[in-house]
Amino acid sequence: MFLAIREIKKEKLRYGLILTVVVLISYLIFILSALALGLATANTAAVDSWQSKSFVMTKDANGNAGQSLLTTKQVDQLSDDKTATLGITPVNMKIGGKRESAQFVGMNNDEYIAKNLQLTKGHLPKAANEVVLADSVDKDIYGMGDKISIGLSDTKYKIVGYAKNATYNTAPVIYGALAQWRVIKGVSDQFQGSVVTSKTSQSVDDKALKTYSYQAFINKLPGYTPQKATFGLMIGFLIVISLIVITIFLYILTVQKLPNLAVLRAQGIPNRFLAQNTLFETFFIIATGIVVGAVLSALTEFGIPDSVPMAFDWGLMGLIAAGLMVTGLLGAIIPIRVISKIDPVSVIGG
């Protein structure tokens, strides 16, 4: 510590540069992870709020609820007191001249999805032409009592409430009556819904149907899995890059100091003392980089428009920070090895 602190103080430019790089990398990693998490949440918030364990759809839908059409017979066979039938379909909602993509989720008021729905305002849809919108919509456009058009239906639907955590596949959810799903989607009346979901696991005999666990259902949300993989790869690469950058910097700094370090070794300064200093130096650089990067990320969250989904999870940030710290300290291994291999005799002579 003794040497590290003084060296950093004396060589401000040098350490300022490496610190800047570490700050930028950790900032980028934090922002990327917040974006990834924001996007993931926008994909799954509604599904998470349902607290379902399993989902049954037609096999042909390949896990995409918007593609699944269950017949009345199938729904009847699947239903019991722990299930809820949902009619899910991507739609456009229109008000005035405005148009916006949304997900219509039709439900039965006497089943658990409707019963558990958390409203921030208003009440559940009671009449066929009543809907509850995601709380995240712009209330200046979609005001309480306003009427909107949805999908292929000719009905004007009245907004009677707003629901919490109501985004599905990044679009706002419109909760309405299950019977309206067929009208909005424009399918014949032999179909009753798209998903039968349950608080417990479900098994099916019907070869045309397939059961998905919560995780499988989420992973099948259009675009969700590739998005997650992309972000994961980017974050992974950044951590590897930070490892390489820190190793290179520390290596160059160490090599530059070699003659001095060799004299210190000749004078009997223990190897361990010098190694600890390099380790502390690394720790200091990364810790400072992470703190500054986190502060910058927090400032960014304030500055960024709501349309960009960002979610900061301190647990996740802590995990990433720990990952950065571990890889950074790994970066000190090579310089420490260089120090331990110094031959003091090499500087004496000439």
Add this chain to the structure above:
Amino acid sequence: MREEKLALEHVTKQFGQKTNLVTALEDVSLAFKAGEVSLIIGPSGSGKSTLLTILGGLQTPTDGSVRLNGHDISDLSTKEAEKTRLEQIGFVLQAYNLVPYLTVADQFKLVDQVKPNNNLSQDGFDKIIETLGIQKLLNKYPGELSGGQQQRVAIARALYTDPAIILADEPTAALDTARVKEVGQLFANIAHDEEKAVVIVTHDDRLREFSDNVYKIVDGKLSNTD
């Protein structure tokens, strides 16, 4: 008779093998006593630095033995050799003696970090830096000092651990004649007043007048000139 501090007995040091074999030292026997300045003079490549590093336990002889305070140190472990250097020996080298990012005052504090005990007392330290004329340099970095000032700080640094032995390799290489005389006198005073064994290897004849014993080394072989 003065106490023997350090001695070489029939020391030979060879580098390389077969056709590349270099004999840097050949059957060198020497003893250094407390309270004396010993000068080993020789041209470049004669084996002076090799001799000094063997005396300091930085490398081991191919043949022969090294005695420190009557104990053979030829076979010490790296750790033991390190400890011996830290506690018993003060090195003054031609260059890189000072850590560039430490102030002069911190060069000494660094020593306290690794060897908290038996360093110079405050009085002893004050006396040394006064004798060396570096009191005003304590807050400066090595880069802000002249070559002569750096060398004086390096000598103070070597003395700070209160070692029994001072080993100096070309300590006057960067100095003009006036400074050489000052540094030479300083080494003489250290040996005579503080009862230290001072060993200087150099090609600088100007240091002769400050030495109690002068040896000549040529091609790794020693001859006593006095």
